[in-house]
Amino acid sequence: MPKILTISELTHDLKEVLENIFQEVWVEGEVSNLRSPGSGHSYFSLKDAQSTLRCVLFRNAAARLKCALADGMHVVASGRIGVYGRDGQYQLYVDTLQPKGTGALQMAFEQLKVRLAQEGLFDEARKKPLPFLPETIGVVTSPTGAVIRDILQVLERRFPRARVVINPVRVQGEGSAEEIARAVEEFNAWGQPDVIILARGGGSLEDLWSFNEERVARAIAASGIPVVSAVGHETDYTIADFVADKRAPTPSAAAEMVMPVETELRERIDQLVKHLWRSLVDVVPQQSQHIDDLCEEMRRALQNRFEAKKLEVDGFCRELEALNPLAILRRGYSVTMAEDGRTAIRRTDQLKTGDRLKTRLAKGEFLSRVEEVIA
Template sequence: MFTSDSQNIFTVSRLNAEVRMLLENEMGMIWLVGEISNFSAPVSGHWYFTLKDSRAQVKCAMFRGNNRRVTFKPQSGQQVLIRARLSLYEPRGDYQLIAESMQPEGDGRLQQEFEKLKAKLAGEGLFSQSLKSPIPEHPRTVGIITSKTGAALFDILNVLKRRDPSLPVIIYPTMVQGEEASIQIAQAIGRANERDECDVLIVGRGGGSLEDLWCFNNEIVARTIAASRIPVISAVGHEVDITIADFVADMRAPTPSAAAELVSRDHSHKQALFDHHRQKLFSMVRYYLSNQKIKLQTRFSILEKHHPIHRLQRQSQHLDELTNKLIHCIEYRIRDEQQNLHRTEQHLKFSSPLTRIHYQEQSITLKRQCLHEAMKKHLTKSRHQLNISMETLDAVSPLATLKRGYSITQQQNGDIIKHAKDVKPGDTITTLLSDSEITSKVV
């Protein structure tokens, strides 16, 4: 009889479906780093692989719509950083990751750290416009914090010389690349504030890779810029390069030369003022769009969890799995048939009449010789044993006794009658003589 808990009995399909929804809703999107192994790219266009480290591994799938955005070809043994959602492949009950994006571990780690620090500082309000100091419209002295041998310094000095040769410039040389650069940049900003000898600071360097510009994404540099009493213009890299220093500085210049134009006076100072306000507007819009993008991604992730394409992706994955099984079965069947064919060929080869006749002739010859020798030995031995047996048998043979006038009486079952009590009236007995036998009935 079913109890009241019968309604809580799950089927396997229902259990897997509930677990999948639980994983997808509770965990959300995660970042994961690891080594690719067992990478597979079927004709469907989807990618299947295992992500592992030294102690564990997890199965992953990246569907065609997402892997088209990957800018490199993944290979087994490659270290990558992926952004994925946790799910469960219901037909097998295996939990897996559905990858949304993938990038090499080095660039990926830096980008992840960049986004993490950006979100942290934004949450503390360091990017707020209310904390930014206005840039002096006509600064009396300009401080430059950059490498004394870099192209950025010469670009700034050339622009200032061309636009406002009388503007005093103080250079605070520092490293702008490498592990020690962040500390030196922060120290240079602190030194400029202690001396209090300039109205505005330009902090920057020329263009480079994300790794080259990484010292300007350091938290120490960001907090030092935010704490500076002197307004700071961030002029790092080219126009497309964005660093944490750009967000926390009082103003961002797209290039070092543009920063020099912002702090110098000439006949186009109104245009410079306009560019300043435009850049400020761009920064505000970029910051606003960045926040809206985060909110949009969050809502998109929630909506995407319920998108029909996920079910199609799971079915497509199942189809790929069945296709692989079919191919494996066909290949196994072909190998099995090839082995059977090889065995049949060998069997036919050994079963050839000529081969068998040759082997049989050799065997017959050998057996004939052995049989001849065995027969000779056996006949000699048998004759000797026969003579001995005949002499022994003749000595104890009951026939010899019967020939002397004796007889032997037996019951129907062949037992010899030795006493009168061995028979009873009505029994049939047989008497053996030397040349015949007599059947009698006891009365």
């Protein structure tokens, strides 16, 4: 009698056979039915004109992708064939995956460039100006090679007393992007450099890839210190170039960009001093004349003010004189008072025969006696 297998037993046997035979396969197809739940795993199918293959991309493998998956993308994937026990279907457990045609790195570059641009990381409005004369220059690059020598030679030639602090990093290979980003963050935590240069020599897209990593881009964008990106040759562009406050075509050009020439500065200062002196020679006489004119205007204004006040005082004096009792006497009038000189006589009922009176004239006074009171 033939052996009767359960569905689970048959599925298990098929799983062992397939996984032993197809431990590493490479397939090509179009991505469809892509699902990326919160677990970080991705589930999709690869299809061609006749067939469809279910695929699983676990989170660890997905983190190594240089570009994001999307339906309709034509890719080449490698991995092992296995059987998902619950459904009894075979599927490809993907280890590596890259777009076919346009390289994975180029596609990743374009995707990240678009995403960061939409976030505003490339906007000129958020970029900081470079200091005119930095006291300290921070350099993030490899401590060996021509790049750092070129930067130091240019700085020494342009401004010999420039202070340069190097934060050595790997500029290529596994873990280099983390080192570059961390170096920028360390300079910001220290707070000493007035400007930071990110530098690397030329190379292929793969060689320069550390400067296309999102980790580096966000460290540059978060930097409170201005950053100059000088990666590769003049024709090379990286994500770091777009995010940085300034982009230099070469490391040597970056050194020239951040530091002026000392001798040119001195010549400029001398020219400014001479120009200032000439201006003073021309301006002082003119200003002296202007001061004289102002003084004369002030003297005339004070004289006019004095004359006006004098006329005003004279008017007050005339008014007071008009009210002065003595002025009335000078016009022929007199004032009669009792003999004590304190009581003015205004009515006849104040008098009686025999009273002695004192009369004040404009000049002098005299005493008299009342002989008769006429009512």
